[in-house]
Amino acid sequence: MKIAGRKVPFTAYIGGVIVVLALIMILFAPWIAPYPQTKIVGGVWDTPNPHDWLGTDSIGRDMLSRLIYGGRTSVSIALIATCLTMIIGVGLGFVAASTSKLVDNIISRVVDILLAMPILIFGLMVFAVLGTSIPIMIITISVLESTRVFRLARAVAMNITVMDYVQVARLRGEGIGWVIFREILPNALPPLVAEFGLRFCFTFLFIASLSFLGLGIQPPAADWGSMVHDNAQAIAFGGYAPLFPAGAIAIVTIGVNLVVDWLLSIHALPAGAGAEI
């Protein structure tokens, strides 16, 4: 199969299959999961057996069912946060590139300060002040991460604003809204789609880490990060329970990364361009 005149590499197929399976799993969780997510079906940290394929968790709930339901929370929250990140980052980036120099300078300097620190440190600071809840987490992550998207969106838009057709649109008397949505956006779309994938990976891992630290998604909602947190003690008793949710996080991230690598190779952007801290 060929897309955009190139053969689709084998790795992209693997990535695609993983992404599709994950989507099916989270969309149809209640029909796929063998048990309800809160039902206690066995002892504490039972090893995998024909009854519970992946064993049980710290209070005897079926690990596989928890994983399937947990994926719902983890993936959907990461998706919402990524969408918000892209909207804020791309919006500000385009505005900075297509309005006055002063606006560009103000936004860019504020972004520089936020870029001077890792997201985790600023994030922890905000959670210390406002406490942890899902809306606060999503908004904080989106605002902090949009600074990374901003730089890309601004750079891409800068290259487009100097094009003749943008000048023509301006001379024609079109407003800023037209310029951004009708002239810049369609031409900037390909790199932004790849960036969306990379940001999703980053957000997904970041939320998982927060939940693992006990600061992200709070019980009773199951999500993969907090499942690792809850089952971490099993390791001390020679069990493997935390490896299942942790592995699920890794597999989904690899899947999305493989697809993104393929998207990036189509648009000839450097690989790993988004592996930014």
Place this chain on the structure above:
Amino acid sequence: MGILRFIAARAALGVLTLFAVSILLYLGTQLLPGDVASALLGQSATPDALAVLRAKLGLNEPAYLRYLHWLWGVLHGNLGNSLTTGTPIAGELMPRLINTLFLAGYAAIIAVPLAVGLGILSAIREGSLMDRLASILSLAAISFPEFFVSYILIVVFASQLGWLPSLATVYDGMGFWDRVDATTLPAITLTLVVVAHMLRMTRTSTLAVMSAPYVETAFLKGLSRSRVVLSHALPNALAPIINVVAINLAYLVVGVVVVEVVFVYPGVGQLMVDAVTKRDLPTVQACGLVFAIVFIGLNTIADICSALANPRLRSRKRQ
């Protein structure tokens, strides 16, 4: 002269950034609904108790004055008192900072030579089996959460093989080698996390220089590929490599947060996470400030070093 001026300007920019971040870290606490005193005493606090605590914490002053007081204290080594224990934060923070730096340093000693060496090697043998292995490794390192890597290492090396302890317990007066032994697993985890990015960037920046005309000339002279890479391409690729190494070192110091929690290692990261759960704001601020100093400091050093390695960067900045 040009170099000195560049260094001075870059250092000044670093201090300025740090100043801006410190303002942000401090004013962040002003977002609180109510204030620290009411957060501390909870719902059932009497107005009298609140007033006393506000006076004690200096909350009756305007925000900018409080910030200046805080900054003045910090510059004199006084980070304030913890809200939960009431003891000075500096005394709690210093030994933990040394622990964190020890762990990050240990990981850096393994990671930097490994990543740069493998990166150059995969640039020399582009497309070979080793090159492909390196790119799979980087994909894994970018995709695996730190705790996944940690738990796999614990299961293999601590639970199954029993070679290394699964918890990084350290205490005062511990011998150097005991400490090394206890922190080996967390150090390996950190190494695996940062090595991929460094490796990939080393390889990319070496290969980027490889397409320059003078490298082609060197090939046409009949030099071997390894000779071309090492003595012709590498010196010009050095600036980005130094930069990425320093950025990853900065990440090591900050990225330890999750690893410290997994291995129950008494470092700054763990202190910060604990303080966030207890909403002990002064401690969180102090930890954030320490991380900011290390992170911005290393980034500044990175810029200066890569300018030293590449005169063209200096002159471009001066324009």
